[in-house]
Amino acid sequence: MGSVLEDTVTGRPLWGADLRMLTSSPMGEDLFGALRADAREQAADAGTARRAPLTRVRATGLLARPWWLPVLEGLDPYSEAVTALRKVTLAPEAVAPFPYDWRIAVSYNAALLARTARAHLERWRERLAARPEWAAAGARQPRLLFVAHSMGGLVVRAALEQDPELAADTRAVVTVGTPFLGSVKSVLALNLLNTGAKQTWLLRRVQAMAATLPGVHDLLPGYRCLDLGLDVERLTPGDVARFGGDRDLAARSLGEHARHRVSGFALPGHRAVVGEAQPTMQTLDEQQGHAGLAIAVGRRYAFDVGEDGELVRDPATGIPARRDASGDGTVHLPSACFGTEAVTYVFGQHGTLMRHDEVLRQIRRIAVERPQGANLGPGGVDAGPGLEVPRLGGTLGEPLILTVTGLESPAGVTLSVRSATTGRHPGRPLTLRRDPDRTDGALSARFTADAPDLYRVTLETGRHAPVTQLVLVTTPDA
Known part of the structure; x- marks a missing residue:
């Protein structure tokens, strides 16, 4: 939810511009209704982006002010990260923000990112060729560095999978709190009306919107997260539908998780910066609520899987062994660290990581490092605030x-x-x-x-x- 969205025809801000959207019932109900995805937006994928990109809603920029949603909670703007990078590049325009319509599928936004990144790289190569004094000062042949927060890391991964030539032109990818294996919070966001919590206009509108959005479904956990007591299973489209989501959107998302488990694709030069020590929902169990509603209850523990792919169980009872894997309050550590051993740990909450002093230091350092491949190394695992x-x-x-x-x-x-x-x-x-x-x-x-x-x-x-x-x-x- 880190990009400002507006209505393409009227220019009306739909997201990230006026806080009254979240605090005022009349305005909020109208705007949340406008953000619901229609049938064409739900069906959009990489092919749509290449043939005829969607035009109803436009992403106009990265979030420039603090924002918030129930369950998904707070999100800070990205201005400090952009500024930090521009201070260490040859020119400010070397850093190109990429806002996108986060409501739509990751694969759709990935195709747009691949095209935008290729054009940015070619423009910069032309500019460097026209500035021989930069080359004389030691400027390298330009390659791409992606810095991505949360869902943005999924968009980068999909873009580089779709375009192998772009992956070859990428020096490194820095992901900050990216849920590569998904996040339990996406299920809780779809389940807002089933929880038995006090129902407000905001919760009703957020749940109604989330149930239509491919982007929210693309954040579904693909790991074994549904605690059945004696076993732990992956979510099925039917499970997601019982919890308030869309069966078809869930099937597409969970199918992508299954593909990634066997694809072996690795992000080039991948560094993961992850938050730890924050109370984080990691698995779910199902309870029956009023009128037979399925309630998803988040639990602050995870389950280990052995090298054979089987659950690690207590040798005495045979019950799957539970442990608190920690996380950033939204994404648990195994999900944020997936696909790399180059991990930096910080004490910080998911939505505020991109203004965290240590995160800013890391992305600045990676932007200027030579040679490529320095491992940031794991941080400590001591308890923290x-x-x-x-x-x-x-x-x-x-x-x-x-x-x-x-x-x-x-x-x-x-x-x-x-x-x-x-x-x-x-x-x-x-x-x-x-x-x-x-x-x-x-x-x-x-x-x-x-x-x-x-x-x-x-x-x-x-x-x-x-x-x-x-x-x-x-x-x-x-």
Whole structure:
């Protein structure tokens, strides 16, 4: 959801421009309805992009302000990453942002990216040939470096699969929090109306939109994630349909996962930067709700698979062994690390990774490195600061429970909340206390907003880079 979208005919902003879309029922219901994918958009693939690209909705730029959605939660803009790269290149125009209509299938956007990247590379080669002083100063023959956050990494992988010549012209691919194996949160987003949570206009509209979008279905987990007690299975299109998704869109997405398991395709020069130590949903189990609705319940544990492809089981009971694989709050580590051993770990939340100081340092370093192939090396696996905020957001007048994990004591720890739109710091400093309802020793604090807004929660320990997350507070239903 990191690209600004607008109506091609009217020029009306549809996404990423006006926060009232998320806080005001009349405006939001209209715009979320406009973002639902129609039949042509649902059927679009790489062939469509090459023959007759879709024209109803246009991506006009990368997200330039903080944004948010229930379950998928906060997303920071990409301006700091673009600026960081432009500071280390020969000229600012060497860095080309690629916004895309994230509602549509990954394969469709990949074909557009392949064409755009090829044109960008050829333009830059022509420019370098016209500047002999750059070559004399040691400028290399241009090749491509892709820096991709979240779903963007899937788009890059598909683009390079579709165009082997483009892959040969690629020096490296840096993925930040990319769900190569999918994310359980996509199922939870499709399941919003089944959960039994308090139904608001925002949840209703988001679920109705998500159920039509190929892009959301392309984020479905392709690994064994459905906990059946004595066994763990991969999702089927029927499972996704019971949870609120579209059977046909799910079949296409899960079919792509099956293809990737045997394709052996590797991203050239792939480096993965991943967030860890954040409370992350990793698997699901199914429960029956009111009127027979299937409820998907996210669980913070994963299952190991041996080299033989079989589940690792407890030798005494035969039950599949569970463990917390950790993650960035949205993507668990095995999914974000898939396909490479060149991994850098940071303490950070998924949606705010692209403004994380360590992530910015890594992408700058990779952009200028010589020679190619330096392994960033794995980081530590020690416990670190984690932040958990209500994934469905909050309602004005009701306290939000903010939780800090991975710390022994609140001493020296600061948890603050301020408006992400105005910078205003509402209320008193928050007091962290041991949460008696948690068995993991977590700390918690309460925050009650005085106005509907998008708020940034910041956790600072003095020993680690700050961890931030966004949470939306809306007005209650009339």
